[in-house]
Amino acid sequence: MTGGGAGRVMGNCFVPASEIIAVEETEIEKQCSSGKWQKMAKPHAFTVYYVKRAQKHRWQCNEVTFWCVDEQLCNQWIQALKELLELQKSRPKQLLVYINPYGGKQQGKRIYEQKVAPLFSLASISTDVVITEHANHAKDNLFEVNIYKYDGIVCVGGDGMFSEVMHGLIGRIQKDSGIDQNNPKAPLVQCNIRIGIIPAGSTDCVCYATVGVTDPVTSALHIIVGDSQPLDVSSIHHNNTFLKYSVSLLGYGFYGDILKDSEKKRWMGTIRYDFSGFKTFLSHHYYEGTVSFLPAKHTLGSPRDKKRCRTGCYICRQSKQQPEEQQKNYGLEHNEDEGGDDWKVIKGKFLAINAVNMSCACPRSPKGLSPAAHLADGSIDLILVRKCSRFNFLRYLVRHTNQDDQFDFTFVEVYRIKKFQFTSKHLEDSDSGVKDVGKKRFGQFCRDHPACCCNLSNSIWNCDGETLDSSAIEVR
Ligand SMILES: Nc1ncnc2c1ncn2[C@@H]1O[C@H](COP(=O)(O)OP(=O)(O)OP(=O)(O)O)[C@@H](O)[C@H]1O
Numbered sequence: 266m267t268g269g270g271a272g273r274v275m276g277n278c279f280v281p282a283s284e285i286i287a288v289e290e291t292e293i294e295k296q297c298s299s300g301k302w303q304k305m306a307k308p309h310a311f312t313v314y315y316v317k318r319a320q321k322h323r324w325q326c327n328e329v330t331f332w333c334v335d336e337q338l339c340n341q342w343i344q345a346l347k348e349l350l351e352l353q354k355s356r357p358k359q360l361l362v363y364i365n366p367y368g369g370k371q372q373g374k375r376i377y378e379q380k381v382a383p384l385f386s387l388a389s390i391s392t393d394v395v396i397t398e399h400a401n402h403a404k405d406n407l408f409e410v411n412i413y414k415y416d417g418i419v420c421v422g423g424d425g426m427f428s429e430v431m432h433g434l435i436g437r438i439q440k441d442s443g444i445d446q447n448n449p450k451a452p453l454v455q456c457n458i459r460i461g462i463i464p465a466g467s468t469d470c471v472c473y474a475t476v477g478v479t480d481p482v483t484s485a486l487h488i489i490v491g492d493s494q495p496l497d498v499s500s501i502h503h504n505n506t507f508l509k510y511s512v513s514l515l516g517y518g519f520y521g522d523i524l525k526d527s528e529k530k531r532w533m534g535t536i537r538y539d540f541s542g543f544k545t546f547l548s549h550h551y552y553e554g555t556v557s558f559l560p561a562k563h564t565l566g567s568p569r570d571k572k573r574c575r576t577g578c579y580i581c582r583q584s585k586q587q588p589e590e591q592q593k594n595y596g597l598e599h600n601e602d603e604g605g606d607d608w609k610v611i612k613g614k615f616l617a618i619n620a621v622n623m624s625c626a627c628p629r630s631p632k633g634l635s636p637a638a639h640l641a642d643g644s645i646d647l648i649l650v651r652k653c654s655r656f657n658f659l660r661y662l663v664r665h666t667n668q669d670d671q672f673d674f675t676f677v678e679v680y681r682i683k684k685f686q687f688t689s690k691h692l693e694d695s696d697s698g699v700k701d702v703g704k705k706r707f708g709q710f711c712r713d714h715p716a717c718c719c720n721l722s723n724s725i726w727n728c729d730g731e732t733l734d735s736s737a738i739e740v741r
Pocket residue numbers: 364365366367368369370396397398399400401402421422423424425426427429465466467468469470729730731
């Protein structure tokens with residue numbers, strides 16, 4: 266048989282079966298003398314659609330058409346290739362798709378319809394599509410529909426949309442299994458339904474940090490070939506009440522303040538973060554509080570490693586293989602929940618407290634806030650940025666965007682941890698009965714030292730781009 270792609274004769278073209286998207290019989294048309302197009306009886310042809318790896322982690326859908334004069338031989342090839350595709354067991358056949366039409370640049374619906382739906386249809390994936398009408402629509406819907414008939418859920422939107430779908434899915438599975446999410450020690454039931462992300466948000470950090478690029482076609486192709494990547498999820502509680510799950514950034518101080526300000530500016534679209542980022546940087550507020558954490562002793566690797574986490578990463582695989590029993594024993598021996606000796610306590614004045622489950626790489630920060638953090642090692646990198654000058658804080662922020670070591674500053678500390686708790690000084694003071702009526706009654710900023718930047722109010726937690734209501738939290 267003869268093969269040619271996009272009108273040119275190709276040399277050799279090697280495609281692993283796992284990267285074939287579809288095989289279709291091709292109708293070859295030939296212009297006859299009357300000038301009309303008509304179907305040609307011979308030769309016979311079929312087209313193979315496959316993944317082409319382009320630059321910078323981008324994937325494209327390419328095609329190559331094979332011609333043959335023998336119809337039977339042609340059909341045999343088509344049959345054999347279709348059987349090969351049937352053997353690809355991890356590929357989804359039925360997907361439930363949620364589109365946030367207002368995320369990012371409000372292009373979610375267009376991106377899905379123009380770039381993703383044609384690929385799903387080519388790959389014979391059937392879809393049920395829900396265009397969300399309000400926040401929490403997707404989450405609530407996941408508690409109502411028969412999720413078990415789907416091979417995966419796709420969210421078209423940003424990190425907030427991913428977080429919503431993740432909460433819906435984890436919540437639904439726990440509900441169906443009788444697990445109380447309010448109990449921080451309850452072992453959660455693992456969810457085997459995958460979530461696919463078609464990036465159409467403002468930061469898209471979960472997509473960027475897992476795929477390496479924010480490109481709807483690349484993500485659609487990863488979904489089609491059935492790729493998967495486990496992710497660490499942190500649960501956040503306060504006083505035995507479940508608050509939220511987090512997969513990317515849980516940030517207090519700088520990133521909490523940016524979010525608080527930027528939520529009022531949603532109408533600006535993605536540029537709101539630049540405005541609020543600049544404003545928050547200038548305000549230079551720091552916050553006092555206590556962070557207690559349990560270091561991750563049994564994970565290999567450190568946040569200062571040079572190597573990045575990739576699919577199939579050795580460190581993630583090792584930590585997955587760590588027997589559950591050993592982890593339980595570790596918990597008992599180290600009396601971890603009672604705040605045993607292994608817990609470290611740090612009191613201080615912080616410009617930012619960032620707890621990241623993954624690098625948090627995104628187009629704004631291509632290596633992320635903790636470049637060596639692991640996607641699925643069961644640990645969090647806790648970054649404490651202590652009070653420092655504006656100039657030094659700027660130097661730190663600039664390192665989010667270049668190759669220099671973000672942790673090589675005296676005012677920045679990083680720990681790889683399993684659990685942590687935070688209480689703001691305000692709360693500690695009010696809990697211990699210390700009342701400073703003046704502070705509480707008069708405004709948010711230090712009246713005696715207007716230029717000192719100490720902020721007498723609390724910051725908020727930025728949990729994957731959503732605000733958390735409580736400033737005191739327990740995370741595991
Ligand atoms: N139809 C809707 N109307 C209003 N809000 C919605 C709707 N659908 C979803 N949402 C909410 O919008 C929030 C933000 O959406 P999304 O994450 O897609 O965009 P983004 O915030 O611009 O991007 P990123 O999270 O990457 O910064 C989500 O938390 C989601 O709950």
